[in-house]
Amino acid sequence: MSPLVPSNPNVFPAEAASVTKHTNISFKDGNIALLAGKRYFLVHQGLLCRHSPVLKSALETLENTSTIFSLEGRPVLEVQDSPEDMSYFLIALYDGIPNLSFTAETYGIISALLRLATKYQVQRLRNDLLQGLAITWPSSLTSWDAREAAMLDSDGIYEPRKCTPHPIFIINLARSVDAPELLPSAFYDLSRSPISHTAAGYIAPGTLDCHRLSDEDLINLLKGREDASRFLSTFLVNHLEGRKPSSNCIYMQVGNQSRRRFCQLAFENVFCDLLRATNSLVCDRSCDPLFAIMDGEMIYERGDGRFLRPCEFCRAEFRAEVEAARDEFWHSLPEWFGNIQVSVWG
Numbered sequence: 001m002s003p004l005v006p007s008n009p010n011v012f013p014a015e016a017a018s019v020t021k022h023t024n025i026s027f028k029d030g031n032i033a034l035l036a037g038k039r040y041f042l043v044h045q046g047l048l049c050r051h052s053p054v055l056k057s058a059l060e061t062l063e064n065t066s067t068i069f070s071l072e073g074r075p076v077l078e079v080q081d082s083p084e085d086m087s088y089f090l091i092a093l094y095d096g097i098p099n100l101s102f103t104a105e106t107y108g109i110i111s112a113l114l115r116l117a118t119k120y121q122v123q124r125l126r127n128d129l130l131q132g133l134a135i136t137w138p139s140s141l142t143s144w145d146a147r148e149a150a151m152l153d154s155d156g157i158y159e160p161r162k163c164t165p166h167p168i169f170i171i172n173l174a175r176s177v178d179a180p181e182l183l184p185s186a187f188y189d190l191s192r193s194p195i196s197h198t199a200a201g202y203i204a205p206g207t208l209d210c211h212r213l214s215d216e217d218l219i220n221l222l223k224g225r226e227d228a229s230r231f232l233s234t235f236l237v238n239h240l241e242g243r244k245p246s247s248n249c250i251y252m253q254v255g256n257q258s259r260r261r262f263c264q265l266a267f268e269n270v271f272c273d274l275l276r277a278t279n280s281l282v283c284d285r286s287c288d289p290l291f292a293i294m295d296g297e298m299i300y301e302r303g304d305g306r307f308l309r310p311c312e313f314c315r316a317e318f319r320a321e322v323e324a325a326r327d328e329f330w331h332s333l334p335e336w337f338g339n340i341q342v343s344v345w346g
Contacts, residue, residue: 019071022083025090032059033071034090039083040071041090051093052120085112092117092125102132107165108206111173118177130179136164137182137189139345141330144185148291160189167193168202168211175217180342187217187337191225192287220338225287227336231329232289239321240271240296250311266308267318270296290326297322 022039030042049056058077062068068075079086088109102110110129117126138144151160167190174182190198198221201212213221245252245263252260274296297319310318327346334340 021072022087025087025094031074033074033076034086035071035076035078036081036083036086039086040076041086042072042074043090047093051122051124054120081116085116088112089116089120093122097125097128097132100132102136103163104161104165107169110165111169114173114177114179126177130181133170133179133182137170137185139181139185139342141327141346144290144330166202166204166211168198168213171213171217172211175214180340181344183340184333184337184342184345187221187224187340188228188290188333191221191228191337195222195225217338224333224337227332228289228329231325231332232292235289235293235325236271236274239318239325240267240274243267243271243318246311246313246317248313250313262308263310263314266310267314269308270299273299290329293322293326293329 019035019038019040022041026040026042027044028042030044032043032045032048034041034043034048045059049059055077062075062077070076081089089112092113097113100106100109110133114126114129114133116122117129135143136147138147148158148160151158151163153159167186170182170186171190174180174186198213199218201210203210212218243264245260249263251262254260274292297315309315331346334342334345
């Protein structure tokens with residue numbers, strides 16, 4: 001069914017008195033009245049046709065209609081969208097979106113634009129919006145790490161919800177506009193939150209509407225969270241528990257027997273610390289396996305004096321294993337969270 005319908009000859013004339021013009025997005029030389037709800041916009045038919053094949057087809061159909069109603073002498077094309085959403089859409093068609101920020105505060109505008117860009121097949125606008133969203137919901141691990149670093153405030157506190165839309169919004173939006181490339185990182189982000197909170201839904205501050213995942217996506221989230229947790233547990237066992245020093249370990253070359261176990265003891269301390277973190281005893285990001293794996297290698301940089309520092313040879317070997325594990329983890333996200341089909345990932 002077309003997203004556009006012609007004006008109803010049995011209804012429109014009687015309601016014409018209650019229809020008002022959107023003065024900010026109406027032009028004296030506009031040659032078409034675009035009617036959305038009770039508001040109309042005087043815009044340019046050529047612009048609509050240039051950007052949207054759907055609107056072009058609707059306007060061609062309108063020209064061949066025997067009965068055409070008019071507003072201010074312009075033929076009326078009625079669309080089934082809210083006036084507010086249509087105003088965002090028309091501004092984007094005329095002015096582009098160079099100054100649009102992709103934050104929690106602008107999510108309503110971004111969502112409306114992406115839905116209408118998809119609905120009316122405005123590919124350029126859709127691509128620009130998806131590129132903007134991909135900064136926060138990226139497909140590469142390097143971009144994800146940059147995103148996570150940007151979520152730290154001046155005191156080093158990690159507060160992503162102050163900067164980005166809630167991942168439930170993004171998952172539901174991605175489903176509605178067929179943008180699977182946003183899903184894996186959004187699912188992973190959400191998997192770090194308490195399941196009870198996710199199941200209860202997210203209350204939007206402005207509208208107080210409760211947003212929930214579909215039953216299918218809630219199951220996808222639970223399965224993905226379980227796989228991610230299992231991966232972290234396996235990493236701890238295979239790469240840290242009882243870890244032996246490198247064959248090139250500096251301390252293995254010295255005669256003092258107690259020093260020969262220095263690096264091994266250092267890794268045992270890291271193992272115990274990460275194990276406590278994954279059990280939610282010490283770390284605010286205990287449900288973040290990607291962070292936990294990286295933290296295993298960066299733990300010596302904290303400067304609090306609690307951890308022995310392995311020699312550079314032992315650290316270099318462990319660093320390579322950490323990077324490989326995180327890369328494998330990231331590439332597994334689409335499969336873990338519901339076998340998401342993405343053309344490019346990682």
